[in-house]
Amino acid sequence: MAEPARCEAGPGETPREPPGGAAAPRPGIDPTERLESLFRDLRTARTGLTSREAARRLVHHGPNELRRRGGRRWPRELARQFTHPLALLLWAAAVLAWVAGITAVAAAIVAVVVVNAGFAFVQEVQAERAVEALAAYLPARARVLRDGRPRVIPAAELVPGDVLVIEEGDRISADARLIEGGVEVDLSTLTGEALPVFRSAELTGPGESPLRARDLVFSGTMCTEGQARAVVFATGMRTELGRIAALSERVERAESPLEDQVRRVAWLIALIAVLFGVAFIPVAALAAHLPLGDAVVFAVGLLVGNVPEGLLPVITLALAMGVRVLVGRGAVVKRLSAVETLGSTSVICTDKTGTLTENRMRVTAVWTAAGAVELGGGAGAGGPPEDRVRAAPAAPAPLAALAAVMVMCNNAHRDATGGLVGDPTEVAMLRAAAELGCPTGPAGPPGRRVRLFHFDPALKRMSTVDERDSGLWVDTKGAPEAVLPRCAHIMEDGGRIRPLTGARRADVERVVDAHARRGLRVLAVAARRLDPAAPPPPSRDRAERELALVGLVALQDPPRPEVAEAVAHCHAAGIRIIVVTGDHALTAAAIARQVGIAADPALVTGERLDAMSEDELDALLREHRQLIFARSSPEAKLRIADALRAEGHVVAMTGDGVNDAPALRRADIGVAMGRSGTDVAREAATMVLTDDNFATIVTAIRAGRQIYDNIRKFICYIFAHTTPEVAPFLVFALAGGAVPLPLTVLQLLAFDVGTETLPALALGREPPEPGLMRRPPRHRSEGVIRPAMLVRAWLFLGVVCAVLSMAGFFYVLLRAGWRPGAPTGPGHPLHHAYRQATTMTFAGMVAGQIGTAFAARTERASLRSVGVWSNPLLLWGIAFELALAAVLVYAPPFQALLGTAALTPDLLAIVAPFPVTVWGADELRRLLLRRWRGG
Known part of the structure; x- marks a missing residue:
């Protein structure tokens, strides 16, 4: 960045510091006063x-x-947890139980609602704090x-x-x-x-x-x-x-697409549960001649069994954990919902400089009419300070003029420590100028800046008006195709200014192309001496005319070593990479070949793109998979993002400049550079790379796919328990009371709240399945909850678990001599056997839950391919689940509360194979599915 021009104190002002210990400024200052x-x-x-x-x-x-107004939002946030569809469904069940006089059940359901709401509230607060804490990675800075x-x-x-x-x-x-x-x-x-x-x-x-x-x-x-x-x-x-x-209050947080999908499913579940309850209460009361109290118990159980209480908080926690993981990998995600979107990215539109390359510029050669000079002492942005770079002997006039323009038309400057700071390209040019004998000292450049025409991404050039060399000069640098048309002359050997003929112009263009084919970035440098008696040019157009070409500067920016592997992962995952850069087409193509993006890309210049209609651009994007848009303006990025989104792609777009902000906002995932990017770009982006590295984008996409898969896994795990939870009440109702209730409502609540949550949370940290980055991206319209998942959860895993748990229930009753219609209430001989039978149902459901957890770990692959012990959190969750189930079954206080009874070793031996049975059935299903798809 340029060291700002020195300013003298105005009339009545003094440049000295305020007196030590001066009083603070008076309040009520009028900022518009003199x-x-x-x-x-x-x-x-x-x-x-x-x-x-x-x-x-x-x-x-x-x-x-x-x-922020601390503490004023939490009541509303907490109240929201009590009013989502699943909570409303449980409130309805509690009211039904209370009206029917089943006070214990009503109290237990209310306790479930309170515990679940508290858990979800804590997780949302933690997720919000995690996102807010990301500001620490990108603190706001100010220059003073x-x-x-x-x-x-x-x-x-x-x-x-x-x-x-x-x-x-x-x-x-x-x-x-x-x-x-x-x-x-x-x-x-x-x-x-x-x-x-x-x-x-x-x-x-x-x-x-x-x-x-x-x-x-x-x-x-x-x-x-x-x-x-x-x-x-x-x-x-x-x-x-x-x-x-x-x-004003803080803007309400918008629901992510994932949360919206889950909420819609929750309403669907609530509707199904209510319809089931309304339909089966008359069946139970009239057709089966059950007492009203038993019919209400059935309705309450049906409602509770259909409610996946842990679904919303587990999803929130999984997204928050994903955000934390990405931060550790160099990607700051500003919205939880973006984690889901990352997994479906199908196109990455990437810049070249600093993203594919190291952004450590080094001037390797300069060219003037006096000849070419190779430079070997300069270093990139991370090299030694310029005062340690050897000074060149007296240079020919064109080289000296080139060095002077490189110093004056430059916004890099020295910091307080004497090191050079600023844009890597401009820092490299200052170091090259020092090698050519024109160093920048502590007092700044050897001249005074009069006016600045900043670098314009559309014009691709920058100019300054400077007092130097006993005159007033216009100094210009920029892309050769932007500077050469403004040149009418060329500086020859000896410093003479000659007309820039067509033949000389063609020679210059050949030098530019030769450097570009080697992957070098080329800048043209030009100047014009102004009439000292005339005022400085008032406009850019009047300044940048009749220039004299001084020379060319070739800079090298090597590719990042890790980019090639990341590009290979993208190709394997079916992710298309399009390079959109302001650099020369041949330079961009050389870098793209080096990192493996494209072997024979179609090159589209900014002028050609501007001349294209929307239909022509759409056809170009469809017909050519390997594309490089060179010398592109930021507006071109916006057009490209719109065209790709119109084709149904999920687009990740990189950018770092002010004018990149519209494209970053329009893309599905706007990716800003954390180091070299502007504040505007970082504000507009969805994700900020703290290391400016393309490989980090691919890492984030991999993490997004993994998180999305894990969300589907624990949704499948939670939904799979609906069938075994509802089955006991259906058996009870359809049997017309001849079969006692196989599972009490309190046992069902203990199963839902106590044993289900921790394994579900652990599935959110499941390692990725093999082939995660070899699958094509999912379509943007694909929902997280699909019919195939519901079929697997409700009609396969759920049915297997329900059959096993019901088999255990009837085994205990029949072994005790029970026959349909026999009384099993308190005081009857079969009462203890009935309590053991309901406990067997409960234990069978817990065992089936364990098998479901292992089955849900993979959607396609075998469990062996991911490793049985590769998720230690799940193993700890299952250990806690078993310990809690043992307490509920064998501890006398819980036996009295839940109606459980101790299971004998032979009954436990029957339950023990249930997890392997459930997992094995699904493993066989996945094996057949893989063979069928392979065929």
Whole structure:
């Protein structure tokens, strides 16, 4: 970044530091007053504050943060857990039980609702905190003048009186008054207007409201263009954004597509349960001649048996755990719902520089009309400081001129430690200039900048107007195809300026192509001496004309070593990779070949893309799988994302610049660069890469697929228990009372709440199945709950578990001499056998639950392929489940509460094979399915 031009103190101002121990700025400061008065009221100067004074003011004013209304949201969030469809269904069951006089059952159901709501609430709070904690990985930063020098500090440490240094792409972190320069600012955060507005230190006017004042900028807004300095007059809750935050509640969290699907299924389950209850109460009471109390018991059991209580909290927890896992792998996901979307990504539109490559630029060669020079002493962004780079001997005039333009038309600068900081390309050019004999010293470049025409992604060039070499110059650098048309001359050997003929222009283009084929990035450098008596050019168009080509700069940015393997995984997973870059087509193609993206890609330039109609673009994307869009503008990314989404693809789009924000918002997964990206891009993105590495995108997609698969696994696990839970009540009702109730409502509640939850949570941490990244992406319209899953859960695993548990129940009763219709109530000889039989049903369901957990671990593969012991959390969950079941069966207090009875060793021996039976049946089903699909 450019070291901002030095500013002299204005009339009545002093550049010295505020006096030590000065009082804090007075409240009620008018930011639109005369600048001299504002500096006086804020007790600051154009050179900013000293570090000690800023530290004192930070204690007085507090951190520059918006304070949330702690503790006011939790009652509403907790109440929401009591009103979702599944909870409402349980409330209905509790009311039915209470009306029927079954107080114990009603109390138990209420306890289930309370425990489940508390669990879900805790998990949602933890998930929210996990997402909020991600801000620590990408802290907001601000550039300020401290002790007279530019410094980067946490935005929370800004205080009134600080002087902000604002540049394109920065998020403005406090309310401030511009004191020099001009910027375009996106005020949509405050005003809702999408178009940026221009703010300048020169645009002052009395009587304007703060938001309309043309020399004020505000916290939470974005600088989309330009450079400026501004003095901070309000921070934290005293800003305009803080005022709005104090008047409004936080925006409600939108449901993710996954949560919406699950909620729809919950309503479907509730409807089915109610219809079953309404239909079978008359059957039980009239056709089977059951007492009303028994009919109500049946209805309550049917309702409770149809409710998967742990479904919503387990899904929330699985997504939150996925977010935490991705953070550890370098991908900060800003929304829980994005974890689900990642798994279905079918196209990645990736930039080249810094994503596929290391973004450690090194100038390898320069070319002028005097000849080519290979450079070997420069280093990339991570190389040695420039003052340790050897200086070249006296260079020919074109080389000296090239070095001078490389230094002046450059926004990189030295930090407080003397090292170079800024864009890697510009840092590399400064180091190359030092090798050519034009170093940048501690005092800055050997000249004074008069005007800056910043780099424009659409124009692909940057220019400055500088005082250097005893004259006023326009210095320009940019893509050769953007700079050469602006050149009418070329600097020859000896420094003479000659016309740039067609033949010479063709020679230059051949040099550019030769470098590009080697995978080098090429920049053209040009200049023009201005008439010192005339004013500086007022516009970019008038500045960038009649230029003289000084030379070419070839830079090398090697591919990241881990990208090739990541690309291979993408190809195996059926994920298409499209390169969309602002670089030269041949350079992009060379890098794409090196990392394995494309062997013979179709190259589409920005001009060709702009000339295409929407139909032509759609046809191009369908016909060519290997595509590289070169010299593309950020607007091109938006068109490409729209076209791919229209074809039904789930698109991940990378970006780092201000103009990338629309495409990042439009893509299904906008991926911003955490290191090199702008604040605007990070705000617009769904996911931020803390290492700017393409391989991290693939890692995130793999994790997204794994998390999605695991959600399906524990949904299948939970749904599989519906059939064995409902079966006892159906047997009871259809038998007309001849068969006693095989499972009491309290035993059912103990099964649902006590033994089911931990294994379900453990399935959320299941390791990936073999071939996870060899499957094609799922379609964007595919739901997490599909008919095939419900058939497997309800009609296969559920039926097997129900048959086994019912077989155990009838075995105990028949062995005791029971016959249909025989009384089994308290005081009858068969009562103990009946209690043992219901306990056998309960134990059989627990055993079947264990078998279901192992079966649900894989959807297609065999259990052996993932390893029986590869999920230790599941083994601990099953151990807890068995221990809890033993307590419920053998502890006298629970025997009295639940109506259980101790099972003898021979009965336990009957139950012991149930898990293997359930798992084995599903293992056989999966084997047949694999053979059938293989055939």
